[in-house]
Amino acid sequence: MMKRDALSPSRIAAKVPLHLAILLFAAIWIIPTLGLLITSFRDPASIAGTGWWTVFPKLFSGGQYSLENYIGVLQGEGLARSFLNSLIISVPATAISTFIASFAAFGFAWMRFTGRRTLFMLLVGLMVIPLQMTFIPILPIYSKLQLAGTFPGIWLAHTAYGLPLTTYLVHNFMAGIPKDLFDSAAIDGASPFKTFARIVMPISVPALASVFIFQFLWIWNDLLVGLIYLGGKPDVAPLTVSIANLVTNRGQDWELLTAAAFVSMALPLIVFFSLQRYFVRGILAGSVKG
Amino acid sequence: MGADGAKTGGLRGVARRVTSSVVGRAIWRVVGPIGRWLRSIRWTSWAFVAPALLLIGFFLVYPTLMTIFRSFFGRSTSLFGAPFVGLENWKYVFTNDVMLTALRNNALWAVLFTTCTVGFGLILAVLLDRVKYERIVKSIIFIPAAISMVGASVVWKFVYAWKPAYIDQIGVLNAVVVAFGGEPVGWLIQRPWVNNICLIIVGIWIWTGFCMVILSAAYKNIPKALLEAARIDGANEWRVFRRIILPLLAPTASVVATTMVVQVLKIFDIIFVMTNGNYSTEVIANRMYKEMFNFFNYGRASAIAVVLLILIVPFMIINIRRFAAQEGGR
Numbered sequence: 317m318m319k320r321d322a323l324s325p326s327r328i329a330a331k332v333p334l335h336l337a338i339l340l341f342a343a344i345w346i347i348p349t350l351g352l353l354i355t356s357f358r359d360p361a362s363i364a365g366t367g368w369w370t371v372f373p374k375l376f377s378g379g380q381y382s383l384e385n386y387i388g389v390l391q392g393e394g395l396a397r398s399f400l401n402s403l404i405i406s407v408p409a410t411a412i413s414t415f416i417a418s419f420a421a422f423g424f425a426w427m428r429f430t431g432r433r434t435l436f437m438l439l440v441g442l443m444v445i446p447l448q449m450t451f452i453p454i455l456p457i458y459s460k461l462q463l464a465g466t467f468p469g470i471w472l473a474h475t476a477y478g479l480p481l482t483t484y485l486v487h488n489f490m491a492g493i494p495k496d497l498f499d500s501a502a503i504d505g506a507s508p509f510k511t512f513a514r515i516v517m518p519i520s521v522p523a524l525a526s527v528f529i530f531q532f533l534w535i536w537n538d539l540l541v542g543l544i545y546l547g548g549k550p551d552v553a554p555l556t557v558s559i560a561n562l563v564t565n566r567g568q569d570w571e572l573l574t575a576a577a578f579v580s581m582a583l584p585l586i587v588f589f590s591l592q593r594y595f596v597r598g599i600l601a602g603s604v605k606g
Numbered sequence: 607m608g609a610d611g612a613k614t615g616g617l618r619g620v621a622r623r624v625t626s627s628v629v630g631r632a633i634w635r636v637v638g639p640i641g642r643w644l645r646s647i648r649w650t651s652w653a654f655v656a657p658a659l660l661l662i663g664f665f666l667v668y669p670t671l672m673t674i675f676r677s678f679f680g681r682s683t684s685l686f687g688a689p690f691v692g693l694e695n696w697k698y699v700f701t702n703d704v705m706l707t708a709l710r711n712n713a714l715w716a717v718l719f720t721t722c723t724v725g726f727g728l729i730l731a732v733l734l735d736r737v738k739y740e741r742i743v744k745s746i747i748f749i750p751a752a753i754s755m756v757g758a759s760v761v762w763k764f765v766y767a768w769k770p771a772y773i774d775q776i777g778v779l780n781a782v783v784v785a786f787g788g789e790p791v792g793w794l795i796q797r798p799w800v801n802n803i804c805l806i807i808v809g810i811w812i813w814t815g816f817c818m819v820i821l822s823a824a825y826k827n828i829p830k831a832l833l834e835a836a837r838i839d840g841a842n843e844w845r846v847f848r849r850i851i852l853p854l855l856a857p858t859a860s861v862v863a864t865t866m867v868v869q870v871l872k873i874f875d876i877i878f879v880m881t882n883g884n885y886s887t888e889v890i891a892n893r894m895y896k897e898m899f900n901f902f903n904y905g906r907a908s909a910i911a912v913v914l915l916i917l918i919v920p921f922m923i924i925n926i927r928r929f930a931a932q933e934g935g936r
């Protein structure tokens with residue numbers, strides 16, 4: 317009965333504004349990116365002469381698209397190097413921070429020591445601290461230790477900056493592990509480290525995966541920390557820094573800018589579409605306690 | 607004594623002999639409590655949290671305190687070579703024209719950005735639940751949250767592109783304006799409202815998906831029977847939304863709103879890439895970067911950073927309180 321009701325003309329008519337509103341949102345959200353994607357494959361003269369939407373009447377006719385712009389930015393503008401740098405920066409930094417965070421999260425969730433609660437509160441507070449508060453005292457130390465402009469330097473910085481949130485996220489998961497598991501491990505005489513390595517880590521894999529993906533994208537997309545600690549040197553600069561430079565120096569060369577932007581977006585998009593489930597779970601864990 | 611020492615032997619015997627002598631006893635009186643204290647520390651527990659605490663201490667706690675201290679010292683890049691200037695930097699922060707513009711813009715961002723991201727997120731969460739193509743639209747809305755703000759800024763710089771009226775427009779927005787018979791607008795140049803709002807729109811485009819995902823999860827947790835019961839009782843959709851959905855989503859919405867305000871106070875990438883704070887679009891974080899990297903005035907830069915901290919402290923407290931309440935309830 318409900319079903320027939322839903323199909324009646326009046327019910328469909330009532331739903332038209334709903335569909336229109338949703339379509340409007342979807343259009344506003346997709347058109348800018350679509351324009352960027354199409355433009356990145358057009359030749360410079362057409363880009364400067366006509367709008368990207370003019371390709372629509374002859375959307376699939378060949379000859380108007382090419383990979384020239386991508387070759388241009390990857391080789392000519394050195395974005396291939398930057399892409400590699402972004403990977404070299406994000407992967408180890410994410411791995412180190414997830415690793416250290418899972419240790420700390422276990423400590424905070426299941427170990428007893430003086431000041432545990434206070435320290436964890438401090439951690440929760442530090443989750444939102446403006447990173448701007450930290451640059452000025454750290455930079456001189458970094459230059460003295462010759463860490464400025466190096467990969468280990470930025471790994472450390474990203475690891476530390478990510479720790480409050482990653483520890484908090486992993487802690488939320490680990491605090492939910494049933495206590496019986498630890499009790500039986502304790503009866504078997506397992507040390508805390510053994511319990512951590514043999515029991516806690518394996519069952520935390522899904523949570524750790526969410527945190528890893530989240531943290532990876534955060535670092536991949538970061539501009540500020542890269543600007544500060546790598547100082548815009550092309551041989552170590554990540555994609556975000558290189559593209560920001562490109563916008564400053566070649567601001568009207570849309571064939572370069574659009575291709576460059578898409579190069580930086582490619583990996584996050586692949587990660588997002590293939591691992592959407594983990595990604596969304598990470599976001600939910602961070603905001604509302606599950 | 608000798609027999610005793612021989613029985614226990616080795617180290618223990620030596621220790622015994624030392625502690626029973628007069629001098630030994632005096633030393634033991636000092637060392638003993640320290641030893642007992644050292645033994646009372648749960649070293650294994652600390653081993654788990656120590657790496658994280660050391661990194662956080664060095665990269666977050668120490669510099670935060672130093673930056674507050676540094677904000678009372680003058681222009682220099684060395685940490686201890688700068689002259690004490692008292693409240694000079696603070697006077698600059700609250701009287702300089704560019705800084706006042708930055709503070710005004712951050713306020714504008716905070717209001718518009720937060721209202722729209724949370725508002726749109728809420729609307730989308732509720733509307734999308736009623737259609738079959740929910741998943742695909744959700745993905746579309748969420749995409750901008752996965753890419754970098756630098757990438758998103760390039761995307762929108764192209765949307766806002768301006769060409770003189772006598773040639774074809776290549777930016778979508780000006781093409782629409784011209785199609786309706788208008789003059790092309792310099793979206794990122796027209797101060798102070800047009801360009802600032804255009805920048806804020808980029809932020810909203812990026813963060814709405816984030817709000818939507820969280821609010822949608824909360825919405826799906828509301829028992830549908832509750833809404834059905836109200837509808838059967840004759841409540842119209844608006845009433846159901848206003849009286850049932852909204853109050854039930856309010857706690858989640860307030861969490862999301864705090865996150866958004868914190869994000870927006872620190873907003874940097876969009877401004878840095880799209881206008882670099884020119885044409886009255888300056889914001890606090892970008893100004894801090896300029897004072898630091900372009901003018902090398904670490905004193906002023908520190909004071910500006912502390913302004914950010916002061917603005918964010920209330921939200922730190924809110925977060926800590928919320929966490930303490932959750933812990934209490936566990």
